[in-house]
Amino acid sequence: xxxxxxxxxxxxxxxxxxxxxxxxPSVLDPAGTAVQSGLAHMGYDNVDQVRIGKYIxxxxxxxxxxxxxxxxDRMCDQLLANPxxxxxxxxxQTLATA
Amino acid sequence: xxxxxxxxxxxxxDRDVAYVTRDLLQQPTRxxxxxxxxxxxxxxxxxxxxxxxxxxxxCGAIARFSPAMQATVAHANQGKPVLGICNGFQILxxxxxxxxxxxxxxDMRFICDRVPLRVEHTDRPWTQGYDPHQIITLPIAHGEGCxxxxxATLADLEAHDQIVFRYxxxxxxxxxxxxPNGSLHNIAGxxxxxxxxxxxxxxxxxxxxxxxxxxxxxxxFQGLLKTLAVA
Numbered sequence: 001x002x003x004x005x006x007x008x009x010x011x012x013x014x015x016x017x018x019x020x021x022x023x024x025p026s027v028l029d030p031a032g033t034a035v036q037s038g039l040a041h042m043g044y045d046n047v048d049q050v051r052i053g054k055y056i057x058x059x060x061x062x063x064x065x066x067x068x069x070x071x072x073d074r075m076c077d078q079l080l081a082n083p084x085x086x087x088x089x090x091x092x093q094t095l096a097t098a
Numbered sequence: 099x100x101x102x103x104x105x106x107x108x109x110x111x112d113r114d115v116a117y118v119t120r121d122l123l124q125q126p127t128r129x130x131x132x133x134x135x136x137x138x139x140x141x142x143x144x145x146x147x148x149x150x151x152x153x154x155x156x157c158g159a160i161a162r163f164s165p166a167m168q169a170t171v172a173h174a175n176q177g178k179p180v181l182g183i184c185n186g187f188q189i190l191x192x193x194x195x196x197x198x199x200x201x202x203x204x205d206m207r208f209i210c211d212r213v214p215l216r217v218e219h220t221d222r223p224w225t226q227g228y229d230p231h232q233i234i235t236l237p238i239a240h241g242e243g244c245x246x247x248x249x250a251t252l253a254d255l256e257a258h259d260q261i262v263f264r265y266x267x268x269x270x271x272x273x274x275x276x277x278p279n280g281s282l283h284n285i286a287g288x289x290x291x292x293x294x295x296x297x298x299x300x301x302x303x304x305x306x307x308x309x310x311x312x313x314x315x316x317x318x319f320q321g322l323l324k325t326l327a328v329a
Contacts, residue, residue: 027246030206030280079163082156082192084199085246 012061014095015068021081021088022053056080059095068092099326101127102140104166104186109148111183114303119144122306123319135165141326142179143170145186147239147301157200157242158189167193179223179322180295184240187287187297196288196297197255198247204280208241212312213278215286215300216266219259222293223325227317233270234314236300238278243299245281245288252283263287263298 023029029051036050062068072090081088101119105112112129120127128140132150137143150161161167167189174180174195182190190196203209214235217228228234247255255261263286267276272284279299287298302315 026248027201028204028280030202030204034206079155079159082159082199084191084197084248085201 012063013065013068014059014061015065016057016059016093016095017068017072017090018093019056019058019072019076019080019088019090020053021056021076021086023051024085024087027085053086065092065094099125099323100139100141101125101144102130102137102142103127103144103146104130104132104164104170105146106132106148106150106161106164106166108150108152109146109185111147111185111301111303114301115144115146115183118303118306118316118319122316123323125323130166132161132164132166135169137166137169137173140173142181142322143173145170145180145182145189146303147184147186150185150189153185153242156192157185158192161185161189162193171195174290174295177292177294179326181224181318181322182295182297183301183303184243184299187299188242190295190297195295196290197251198245198288200242200299201244201246202242203240203244203278208239209243209278210237210239211278212237213286213300214266214268214270214276215263216270216272218261218264221259222262222289222296223322224289224293224296224318225262225321226325227319227321231270233266233268235305235312236302236315237304237312238300240279240299243279243281245283245285245299247282255285255288256283258291260288260291261285262289262296263300 032050032052039047076088103112103115116127119125188200217232220230264284266272289296302318305312305315
């Protein structure tokens with residue numbers, strides 16, 4: 001005899017993260033300086049402090065928002081940013097589960 | 099003395115290093131694939147130049163997590179010699195064996211040139227083959243060779259004689275006009291506090307055979323062999 005069990009579903013929340021990696025203020029940014037001079041050539045000589053960073057998007061599954069935050073902190077500290085020269089911050093958003 | 103040369107996808111100076119250690123210096127040399135984590139038979143690890151893993155994200159950022167690099171950290175922590183050249187230097191800073199970071203060159207350009215360097219300290223295993231403050235000429239080829247560290251780290255490097263090579267003029271003068279990439283304190287190469295780990299942007303392995311222009315890089319390897327033979 002076949003017994004059908006109701007399928008158990010553990011829905012692990014899905015998050016999307018937007019990660020911003022920026023150069024620390026003490027670090028010179030020659031690329032930013034070059035872009036600033038390009039803007040000046042366009043006539044925007046009112047622009048200063050051009051700093052170029054990185055923007056990373058990813059989605060991840062984690063049990064709680066706190067767990068996702070903790071994992072992202074570790075990812076940023078160890079790989080996505082280099083703490084010697086860069087700062088980072090991220091925004092976390094809960095995705096609707098399918 | 100057995101050399102191990104780490105081979106990453108995208109490494110392009112690994113064979114040049116092996117040519118120096120195996121063919122010129124007659125030392126046993128093993129090419130170590132990046133997924134290999136066993137370095138027990140190796141005396142000296144060389145992390146070569148190139149573009150490991152395409153240098154995606156940051157130069158050396160991804161290579162640091164390879165099994166071979168984790169084994170290299172253990173090797174270094176046992177006090178055994180590790181040499182990082184160019185991309186290898188970048189990887190050694192990313193993995194934390196050397197302080198600081200290497201950033202985009204001051205003038206934003208990839209530089210391929212031959213530059214004079216001043217050997218600052220000759221009591222290190224790697225520099226015994228040079229005379230104090232000797233001026234040598236080595237090739238450089240990098241887009242991200244601008245050494246950066248915060249003021250406290252720089253003071254620490256100076257205080258403990260860890261700055262081994264500086265960019266200089268042909269007369270040995272060290273100033274900004276002799277600085278190809280904007281490196282702080284004209285730093286071309288540094289070692290760790292104990293001196294067993296050396297990282298430098300110039301390529302000693304490309305200046306080891308007179309046939310291809312210059313032999314100023316060869317004493318770096320010869321000096322190390324002499325040091326290890328005594329130890």
